[in-house]
Amino acid sequence: MRKLKTSRQPEILDAALAIADERGLEALSMRAVAERVGVTPMALYGYFRNKDELLDGLVGRLLDRLAPGDPGQTWQERLGAIAWATRRLAREHPSVFPLLLLRTSVTPDGVQVVDQLYQALLDAGVPEADVPRIERLVSTFVMGFALSEVSGRFSDASRDIRLSRGADAPAHRRLAGHLTPDDWDAEFEADLADLMRIIRPV
Amino acid sequence: MRKLKTSRQPEILDAALAIADERGLEALSMRAVAERVGVTPMALYGYFRNKDELLDGLVGRLLDRLAPGDPGQTWQERLGAIAWATRRLAREHPSVFPLLLLRTSVTPDGVQVVDQLYQALLDAGVPEADVPRIERLVSTFVMGFALSEVSGRFSDASRDIRLSRGADAPAHRRLAGHLTPDDWDAEFEADLADLMRIIRPV
């Protein structure tokens, strides 16, 4: 295990993120990053042991966007702020965002975000023994929702195909008037409201 | 757009699934699939237009495992059956499962599953206008949970690292005795119970 240089790591991650944002994740090759940084591909291996570690670095980069943690007033507001920031992050970096769910990488910033969620749930009155589970429940939904949006699982195309197949899908036929997703912001907000009712039953 | 042969599609998908299960997703190359089928890589292009379409075929293969849909009694039981089947599917095919969330592919089997969920929610008394949203809420959580398990987001390693970083994470320190995930089956069950309370408030 050689010691890695850190000096140009941020610069390299910037280049990698830019490539992913502009041309997608499969355009993100070591060679492309090197070219953007103005260096030979092999030079990158002084800063990251391999491509996997570079991708982990990219995940860290996204998480530090989430970490700031406004002082926030009520637990609902703090929890909502993180949820909306997560969704915004997915829209800003749709190619890289899936890596947050796909790669296990516990970064300091990631821990900070989880800690803020724990605190919000404690303030909401969730019993200590239930807090970690509820945190996983909420964060799993929020990340899954954001991922579904950017990966197209919720897209119009899906809905249309679904409708055209209505013949052998009776419930689809019955709900035909309601399948349209009109306003995703409103849907996300309604979902969060429902989850808050799990956290603190009214 | 040439017309594709279908004769050996199932055989090819079997080979692809086996490779992914045995050696992971990044070992799943056209060349590896071809070798397993006993054919030249180029022969595959008579059955799938490209690798992406082969992966879509793989997603379809997973979805048809979910589709059967037992007659089931209560709406809770039917919804629970699909949720547990989804989680089981992820554990059986951890490498391929993420593609379900990553790739937009609306297959007939996928529509069947969604239709069953719609029907369960209708039977639960959810207003028609809310059914599609609640279906997305539930399926997003279930798939996100299953994905988190197989991708290691919930793993012990994460928890340990989190604990060791407890210094600057006060809520973690306070909850130290409860971070342990002991029983994931129980957690999933508790989560489903909480979601059912959203569906039909007690």
Place this chain on the structure above:
DNA sequence: ACCTGAACACCGTTCAAGT
């Protein structure tokens, strides 16, 4: 109808060498 061979433009990564 089904398959092959050769080729093209890519990959990540190792190793030895250069300043």
Place this chain on the structure above:
DNA sequence: ACCTGAACACCGTTCAAGT
């Protein structure tokens, strides 16, 4: 301390050809 060049063992895919 930092970077390069050449090389290796891979990729997905096109094209023209073969039975």
